[in-house]
Amino acid sequence: MPGTNLTRDEAATRAALLDVTSYSIDLDLTTSETTFGSTTTIRFTCAEPGSDTFADLVGAEVHEITLNGRSLDPATAYADSRIALPGLEADNELVVVADCTYSRTGEGLHRFVDPADDRVYLYSQFEVPDARRVYTTFEQPDLKAPFTFNVTAPDHWKVVSNSPTPEPEALADGKAVWRFAPTKPMSTYITAVVAGEYHEVQHVYRGKHGDIPLGHYCRQSLVEHLDVEELVKITEQGFDFFEAAFDYPYPFGKYDQLYVPEYNMGAMENAGCVTLRDEYLPRSRQPRSFYEFRCSVILHEMAHMWFGDLVTMKWWDDLWLNESFAEWACYHAEVEATEFTDSWTGFANARKQTGYRQDQMPSTHPIAADNYDLRAVEVNFDMITYAKGASVLKQLVAWVGLDPFMAGLQQYFKEFEFSNSEFTDLLRSLEKASGRELSGWAREWLQTAGVNTLAPAFELASDGTYQSFAVRQSAHPDWPTLRRHRIGIGLYDEVDGHLVRRTSIETDVEGELTEIPELVGQLQPDLLLLNEGDLTYAKIRLDERSLATGIAGLSKLDDSLARALVWGAAWDMTRDAELAASDFVDLVLANIGSETDAWGVSRIPTYALLAVNQYVAPEKRAAVRERFEAGFRELMLAAEPGSDQQLTFARTFAAVAHTDAAIADLEALLDGGLEVEGLAVDQDLRWLLITALAVNGREGMRIDAETRADNTISGQEHAAAARASRPTAEAKAEAWEIAMVRDDVPNETQRSVVLAFQRVGQDDVLAPYVEKYLGAAETMWEEKGTARASTALEFIFPKQLASQELLDRVDAWLESSSANPAAQRYVREGRADVARALAAQATDAQ
Incomplete structure (x- = not known):
């Protein structure tokens, strides 16, 4: 039985047979708190009259099916998420009347009640195949058609779709209907309906191709955090750029961006109706990297309007x-x-x-x-x-x-x-x-997998110049493709305390060994950097002298992209067990305080934390953790007040805090006994500090007290994560139920618990969950669905319990398991992380 699956061959057969003329979809969002009315009318032609096909509809209670005026019995025509359509004519009309179910897991039509004010918010999420959870579809991207949505909802709601929002028509009992104009032809997965008690702000972008209405929407409880001027600025910059670069006017009329709760994804490119995580409207101070990423998300979805939607x-x-x-x-x-x-x-x-x-x-x-x-x-x-x-x-x-x-x-x-x-x-x-x-x-x-590694291969003359120089390319034996690369090569010398680029070249690399005659006769630099400009996708290796230069003084390198390449090379070498994890930690402690790139500041400490917790040899780990903890405390105190560095270093210090002195610092930061100039202990930082105390079993009554003070969905999610972080058998049992068993927990709350479950230093209480995890992996994909299962199976894998015994147990499970291949994938990936950690530990022990 196909269930919710659809094969490429089935889709090709249906696409050859059908041409969809139009969809008309009537949704009634006033029927109950668990279901909504869905009536779909599809008009389509058939290239071979008399043929049979099927339409898609998932998890619905179907009341009526009418095909070309003929009534089909739902009891027989609707089965296994498909509606059988026999005896097609040249021109066809299908009408399906059904009740569909609201989602709490972010797929289909998600319903959310804000605990801050009990207001109701709905939004759709259809990629890849979930429009069929809301209306009857031919659920494949190549059967495009115009869509007409008619939505009945409480008359005080906002209702938004792909077409401009019309004036609602009043109905009885405080209801209204919004009749949207037909859309341009589009695929089912980029259609959208968003409805509820949203706050709305409207602007107009006036471009060279005409005006584009811009709407921004969010929950009422987030209005104070809707920095709409900045969002409009980025949106207008995007339209200025893309309309000119693509030489094609924006194709969908208006452009609404809706910040929605409990969202599984970062954002979704619904045509003219983009949905985004409302975590992108932060209620607490965030570093520049956050806003840089938010900008990239906004522009990513806008680019889709042409590439994907048009x-x-x-x-x-x-x-x-x-x-x-x-x-x-x-x-x-x-x-x-x-x-x-x-x-x-x-x-x-x-x-x-x-x-x-x-x-x-x-x-x-x-x-x-x-x-x-x-x-x-x-x-x-x-x-x-x-x-x-x-x-x-x-x-x-x-x-x-x-x-x-x-x-x-x-x-x-x-x-x-x-x-x-x-x-x-x-x-x-x-x-x-x-x-x-x-x-x-x-x-x-x-059409090939795997990443190449590029390394310098050279001989030096007696005067210190390159007698020969080549780039050696290698690949993992399982994915042996050697590719053509366009790369830059930079030569850097130390001059007056700075690493200054002497020269650079751009060249093509092909095969195992590529001679670079332009560098012959050049004096060996202090730092030789392959892939200058980061033009290609490949790991790079630093020669012995360049690695020593980087470890001794990476902060002397003024060019931020060049530094990123050195950071990346050092991290790759650490992950590949070629550089001792302790040395990478020292590199970070010595140089991160001078890093200026926003993402370098925020992300590189997380690499170092992973090295401390999983890659450092067990016999060294206690000493390295204490050095790392003390180092980031010093970095936090030395950072410029109010800077991104200060905030990130405070977060990293909290994440590694484990000594009595550090825990006392966290308590003092929360209670005001320790004040760091410029560091605002705002709501999100308070939760981070409380969670860090919970990891160490020192939270006391703070979680309950903070939850009362922060009666928001974010507060509830943070509280759930803090409780899951506690190092007790009771806390882990409760967290396991939320993460892996219960179906009544909102998707983002479940995700928060999953991410908090595995904690360093809690081996005794976590060891029993190895078998529980493997047992759950057998059936979780089918029982919990893609979104929940993938998150849980990826992040609850017990990576911090790395040992040969764990590898052996996982190998035995993989040999005998009949679990869904997708579930097995996440187990294999967790196993690979453990094997990598053990190899890194062995190198660090030398």
Whole structure:
């Protein structure tokens, strides 16, 4: 039985048979607090009259099905999430009357009641295949059609969809109906309905192609945190840039951005109706990296309006292209159009690292994954899709040139507007614009998995110059592809206490060994940096002299992107057990205080914390933890008052605090006994400090007291995380029920508990959960669904209990398990992290 799955072959068969003329969808959001009315009318043609097909609808109570005036019995026609449609005519009309169920897990139509004021908020989330949880669909991206939504709701609500919001028509009993105009042709997954007691602010962007109404929405309890002027500024900068760069006017009329609660994703590119996590409206002070990331999210979703919404992939095989392109485009736009001009540095320090990590997992896959059905899409929708894909597109831009790349995109948008395409269509446009053959490039980069490593290979003459110089390329034996790379090579010398670039070259690398004759005769620099400019996607290695230079004085390097490459190389070498974790910790302690890149400041301490907790040899760990704790206390106190460094160092100090003196400092920060000039102990920092005390079993009555003072959904989520962090058997048992068993817990609360469950230094109370975890992994995917299961299986894996015994137990489970392949994937990934940690510990022990 197919259930909620759909194969690529089934979709292709249905697409060849049908052409969808229109959808008309009537939703009644006033029927109850658990379900809503859904009536769908689909008009479509059939290329082969007399054929059979099916429509999609998940988890509904179907009351009526009418096909071309014929009544179909729901008891027989609706089964296994499909509606059988027999005996089609050339022109068809399907009407389905049903009740659908509100979601509490972020899929379909999510319903949320704000504990701060009991106001109700709804929003839809349909990617990849969840529009069918709200209305009857042909749930595949290549059956585009115009959509007409008619929504009945309480008359004091706001109702927003893909078309401009009309004036509501009053009904009896305090209800009203909003009749939206038909949309442009679009795929089901980018349709949207958002409704509830939202706060609304309207502006208008006046561009060279005409006016675009801009709406911003949030919960009433977050109005004071809606920094709408900044959000409008970024939105207008984005439209200025993209309309010019793509040479195509924004295609969907108006542009609403709605900040919604309990959101599983960062944001979603619904056409003209973008939904975003309302955590992007912070209630407490955040570092610059937060706002840089928020800007990238806003621009990412805007880029999708052209790439994904205007032109849509035929099938989910090319989902990577949607996301990779939007990811590359958002950073490109940030650099060119906003105040965040160093965003590629932040990308290198943070986002790109997630791609490297995912690509070295046993579950790695080509960027262009073989998504033969919807289940494969769910598994392959990861940071290879986003971070590696964007990195590879950056390499493509370096390969063909920015102007030809943009010219190819402009032609592509015009040729495939409001229709569907495949990657070969884009490749053809880029080849035509650039004059370069790209099919070979695509095979190397998109159809193979794994990351290459680039290392310098040279001999020195007696005078200290390079007698020979080459770049050696290697690959993991399981993913042995050696690729063509366009890279920069930078030579840096120490001059007056600074590492200054003497010269740089840009060259192509191909095969195992590429000679670089331009460097022969150059004096060996203090720092040799491969991949200068971060043009390609590859790990780089530092030669012995360059590594010593970096460890001794990385802060002497003024160029932030060059520093990011050195940080990244050192971290890669640590993860690959080539550099002792203790040395990486020392590198961070010595240099992070001088780091200026926002993402470097906020992300690199988390790498160091991982090194302390998992990569340092067990016999050294206590001493290194104390050194790290003391070091970040000093960094916090020495940082400029009110700076990002001060805030990040305070958070890191809290995360590692474990000695009596450090715990006393946390208590004093909370109670006002310790004041650090410029450090505001606001609501979010208070929760972080309380949670740090809870990890150490020193929270007392603070969690309950803080929950009473912070009666918000954020407060409830923080409180749940703090309780899950406590080092007692009772606390872990309660947290396990919330994270892995109960179905009545909101998705974000469950996620908070999952992320807080595994804590360093709690081995005794966590050891029994190894078997419980493996037992739950057998059935969790089917029982809890994709969103909950993936989060739980990834983050409750007991990585901090790293040992050979754990590896052996997991191996035995993997050999015998009949769990869903997606669940097994997360177990394999956890196992890989443990194996990596053990190898790093062995290196650190030497």
